Amino acid sequence: MTELPNSTAARDIASLIHPYTNLDRHQTSGPFVIRRGEGCYVEDDNGKRYLEGMAGLWSASLGFSEPRLVAAAARQMQQLPYSHLFNHRSFDPAIDLAEKLLGLAPAGLSKVLFANSGSEANDQAIKLIWYYHNAIGRPEKKKLIGRVRGYHGVTVASASLTGLPANHTDFDLPIAGVFHADCPSYYHYAEPGETEAAFVERMAANLEALIEREGPDTIAAFFAEPVQGAGGVIVPPRGYFERVQEILKRHEILFVVDEVITGFGRTGNLFACETYGLKPDLMNVAKALSASYLPISATLVSDKIHDAMLAESRKIGTFGHGFTYSGHPVSAAVALEALTIYEERDIVGHVRRMAPHFQARLRALADHPLIGEARGVGLIGALEVVRDKATKASFDAALGVPAAIQTAVIEEGVILRAIRDAVAICPPLIITDAEIEILFDALQRGLDKVLAGQRIDA
Ligand SMILES: Cc1ncc(COP(=O)(O)O)c(C=O)c1O
Numbered sequence: 520m521t522e523l524p525n526s527t528a529a530r531d532i533a534s535l536i537h538p539y540t541n542l543d544r545h546q547t548s549g550p551f552v553i554r555r556g557e558g559c560y561v562e563d564d565n566g567k568r569y570l571e572g573m574a575g576l577w578s579a580s581l582g583f584s585e586p587r588l589v590a591a592a593a594r595q596m597q598q599l600p601y602s603h604l605f606n607h608r609s610f611d612p613a614i615d616l617a618e619k620l621l622g623l624a625p626a627g628l629s630k631v632l633f634a635n636s637g638s639e640a641n642d643q644a645i646k647l648i649w650y651y652h653n654a655i656g657r658p659e660k661k662k663l664i665g666r667v668r669g670y671h672g673v674t675v676a677s678a679s680l681t682g683l684p685a686n687h688t689d690f691d692l693p694i695a696g697v698f699h700a701d702c703p704s705y706y707h708y709a710e711p712g713e714t715e716a717a718f719v720e721r722m723a724a725n726l727e728a729l730i731e732r733e734g735p736d737t738i739a740a741f742f743a744e745p746v747q748g749a750g751g752v753i754v755p756p757r758g759y760f761e762r763v764q765e766i767l768k769r770h771e772i773l774f775v776v777d778e779v780i781t782g783f784g785r786t787g788n789l790f791a792c793e794t795y796g797l798k799p800d801l802m803n804v805a806k807a808l809s810a811s812y813l814p815i816s817a818t819l820v821s822d823k824i825h826d827a828m829l830a831e832s833r834k835i836g837t838f839g840h841g842f843t844y845s846g847h848p849v850s851a852a853v854a855l856e857a858l859t860i861y862e863e864r865d866i867v868g869h870v871r872r873m874a875p876h877f878q879a880r881l882r883a884l885a886d887h888p889l890i891g892e893a894r895g896v897g898l899i900g901a902l903e904v905v906r907d908k909a910t911k912a913s914f915d916a917a918l919g920v921p922a923a924i925q926t927a928v929i930e931e932g933v934i935l936r937a938i939r940d941a942v943a944i945c946p947p948l949i950i951t952d953a954e955i956e957i958l959f960d961a962l963q964r965g966l967d968k969v970l971a972g973q974r975i976d977a
Contacts, residue, residue, distance in 0.1 A: 527552055527564060551929075556583020559947045559954050561934070572928075572935045572958050574947045577748055577780045577899070578806035580857070580866070582947040587860060588812045588853050595852035604633070604846050612851035619858050620804075620817060625792040628802055628819040633846035637779035638672025640803035640816040641742065644775050645676045646840060647801065647824055648740045651773075654827035661696060662733055664726075664741045664772075668702040668750025671742055671777055680742050683750060698733065700726045700741070704753045706892045706903065706911070715756045723762040735770040740800075745791030748780040751941040752901035754894050760795045773800040773824075779816070780899070783807035783858075784867045784948050787874050787897035794896065800824060807948070810857040815850035866948050870898050876952055880959035881944065887966050889920070898948060901941040902962075913940040920969065928965035933958050 523529065528549035537545055552564040559582050560568050574580060581588065595612060602610045617631040632647070634640050645663060652660045665671060665680035672678060678686045679693030682702070687693055701722050702708060709718045730738055741763070747753035767774050776799035781791035785807070788794045792802065801824060805816035820828075832838040844850070861867070874897045881900040885893040891905035904921045906914045914920040921937035928935050928942075936943045946958060 558582045558584060559950050568932065569929065570933045570946070570954060570958055570961070572933045572944050572946050572962075574945055575811055576806070577785075577945045578811035580783060580785075580807035580948040581810040581860060582949050585810065585812070585860070588810060588856055591852045591856035592813065592849050595849045599848050602848055603841075603843065605841055610848050610851075612848045612855060613846035616846070616851045616855045616858075617817075619855060620819065623789055623858070624802065624819050625790055625797070625799060627798065627800075627821050629822050630820050630825045632818045632820065633851070634816045634818065634842055635814045635844050635847070635850075636672065636816050637777070637803065637805035638674045638677045639842065640779070640805055640818045641671040641677040641680060641775075641777060642674045643840060644742075644801050644803055644818050645680075645740075647818065647820060647828065648773055648775070650831050651824050651827040652739055654831045657736075659737055660739045660771075662738045663697045664700050664729065664738060665697065666700045666702055666743060666747070668704070668747050668753060669699070669742065669744060669777075670747065670749035671744075671779075698729060700729055702747065702750060702753060703755050703759045704747075704751075705756045706894070707753075716758065719756050719758045719762055722759060723766060726763060727766055730766070730770055730772070735772070738770065738772050740773040740775050741767050742775045742777060744777045744779070745781045745795050745797060746786065746896060746899060748899070748943070748945070749938065751903075751938050752894060752899055752943050752945075754896050755795060760797055764798065775799060775801045775803070777803050779803055779805045780945070783861060784870045785897050785899055785945070787867070787871050789861075789867055808857065809850055809854040810860075812857070813847070813850040813853045814844075815847065815854050870948055873950060873952065873955065874898055876955050877946075877950075880955060884959070884963065884966070887963075887970070889924070889966055889970055895944070898950065899943075899945045901938070901943045904940050904942060923969050924965055927968045928962055931961035931964050933961035933965075935962065 531550040532546055553561045554564050555562045559570055561571050561583055562568050599610060604613060620631055632643060634643055649661055663680060665682050667682040669682040671680040679697040682699040703722050705715050705718050764774060776792055776797050778790055782804040786794040792799060800821050802819045809815045828838060877898055878895055881895050882893045884890050884902055889904055890902045891908050891911050892903040894901055906912050921940055921942055924942050925935055925937040
């Protein structure tokens with residue numbers, strides 16, 4: 520990289536630490552700078568436009584130029600730019616948003632606790648679960664189960680639940696008392712000749728064995744994303760969640776559904792709880808809650824959790840938890856407007872109309888020589904990159920083939936994300952049929968380019 524010392528790239532390298540980046544490589548590669556957005560497109564600092572096939576981080580559901588969200592933020596900024604919810608204080612946007620969320624949420628969830636990120640939502644869910652078990656006189660029931668390839672965030676506790684090596688290695692995580700059940704990817708983990716039904720039974724038996732080994736009386740909760748996103752877009756096999764929920768219920772283990780990616784339409788229903796028949800005790804949402812225009816997340820809890828919170832705060836004298844920005848009025852106003860837009864524009868109906876086209880183009884790529892599996896649901900999907908379709912063997916990691924595909928597709932004008940051996944696709948929910956064509960045409964060209972060997976060395 521030859522850049523002037525006052526260039527954007529040089530200033531970035533001199534000053535910024537980038538999340539989820541090879542920090543050493545960044546010193547020479549420099550940043551990919553995005554300057555503006557419009558609809559499903561973003562534009563870099565050279566004026567080149569890209570279709571944002573990842574909606575940022577699975578999150579910018581309404582694209583990058585929704586004027587109503589901007590207006591909602593400006594209105595609230597002018598009226599009351601900041602207040603808080605501590606010590607009985609309140610304000611309309613937080614109340615309105617909580618009411619709206621509860622009106623949309625799966626049955627049984629009856630109160631809302633706001634936070635600012637998906638990680639914080641999961642983190643505070645853990646605290647509520649511990650609080651709950653102390654309140655009901657079961658203080659020994661505190662262990663937590665996440666899953667291999669699960670992603671729940673990066674705070675100390677939520678990163679512990681996350682089941683990805685990069686989030687643990689040399690961070691001295693996971694913390695004690697956190698365990699990881701199997702990842703339910705039939706493609707990756709089925710044994711030779713094993714049917715999907717037998718695979719689900721094995722997943723269930725392994726979960727049951729983990730619970731028995733640790734002691735059911737010591738296990739508080741099981742956290743799961745309906746579709747594992749950052750783990751590679753792992754769609755659950757048929758019947759998996761029925762079996763899991765039956766086991767959790769039998770052992771009185773709380774079920775926490777992490778809808779941070781799937782919430783607000785992604786899978787073709789407002790919540791993936793509906794898509795997969797999930798009955799959560801707690802549910803976490805973020806990302807599309809505000810279309811990602813401002814940070815906000817929420818933990819929704821059932822009456823039984825809330826009753827325990829009442830009892831504990833009566834005993835202790837307060838509920839000793841909350842962030843300066845819990846339910847921030849500007850974030851809440853933007854989120855409320857996002858939910859209103861979802862309803863008025865029937866975003867779920869739009870996802871249902873686009874999904875067959877999206878999934879058909881995705882699945883057609885399973886025939887590509889580099890692709891072992893195409894998987895997805897609604898407007899989320901992934902392609903598994905393989906060296907050998909029959910054995911499912913992946914390329915030597917040092918070759919960086921998924922990253923080369925990501926680079927090639929970006930050159931073709933579409934932003935996608937390489938995750939392990941997969942290429943993930945998760946566009947804004949407002950994507951049109953014409954944009955789906957543009958996205959998959961670019962992906963096809965990028966795959967062909969890499970196959971032709973032009974970019975295997977990238
Ligand atoms: C399912 C899931 N949970 C939690 C998180 C963490 O959210 P945040 O990055 O806002 O802390 C993410 C982020 O991608 C996620 O995908």
